[in-house]
Amino acid sequence: MVTISCSKCRNVPELPEVETVVRSIARIVGRRIVSAEFTCARILRGDPDQMSAMLAGRRIRAIRRRGKFIVIELDAGHCLVVHLGMTGKLLLGGTPGRHTHAIVNLDRGVLRYEDPRQFGKIEVSRGLPARVEKLGPEPLEITLAEFAARLKGRKARIKSVLLDQHFVGGVGNIYADEALFRAGIHPLAIGARLRLERVKRLHHAIVEVLTQAIEKGGSSISDYVDAEGRRGFFQFEHRVYQRTGEPCVNCGAPIRRTLVAQRGTHYCAKCQRR
């Protein structure tokens, strides 16, 4: 039996989900921001009135993703930067609800931010914010040589390293588990000690799993939808994540769960070696 939903363990927007959102709002490029309202201080970096003033009248020049950040480029080098946190949604149109914390009125349409858990962040900046600048390389762009070189100095467990946004930007809990399974590497293995052959498999697995997930529109366990409210389908391809106790797709051994870096970590003890 395949578990496709578990409300206890809702998914989180990682690179493929953020990429899907970015693509789904791409059509607002060229539109102008008329006004913006922010109603929840917790999710803001900056003063709401000042942010509104910086946005009003600006035209949207481009929308792109950097790690798990959504970067909406405006004229004069200004950026509207959104991080979805755990439960954030960026939606086009629709009716504002209890968890709507930001409304950006465009010359045509409305961009709306919702976030029940308020772990997301919105900011307006000149150029890229420092925390976005400091992100590690994009996992879909980093070369094997650079990936291996960066891993050399890391004495932490490989799962922790993958979750570190300064190592690569965009991998989160789901895709770290899935990539490690596909590479046959135990999540507790020490990053720097991995032989080149295994590093190569990991690099390949990360690219493969992220690319496939983007093709499927991301993973939807419970919360995640794109700007149109569409769910993704990659959850059907999960081989270890949230499959605790179920048989490994390779060997039939039960999938195990442990904690690494305080995060639920799913793996096959038989197929993934330290």
Added chain:
DNA sequence: ATCGGTACCTGCACGC
């Protein structure tokens, strides 16, 4: 610089 731990927050399933 790197590492491990903690705080933040809400909605749920669960058990009594």
Added chain:
DNA sequence: TGCGTGCAGGTACCGA
């Protein structure tokens, strides 16, 4: 039925 409790995990931040 109803309420308290535990759990999920993004980033930021802390001390070592």
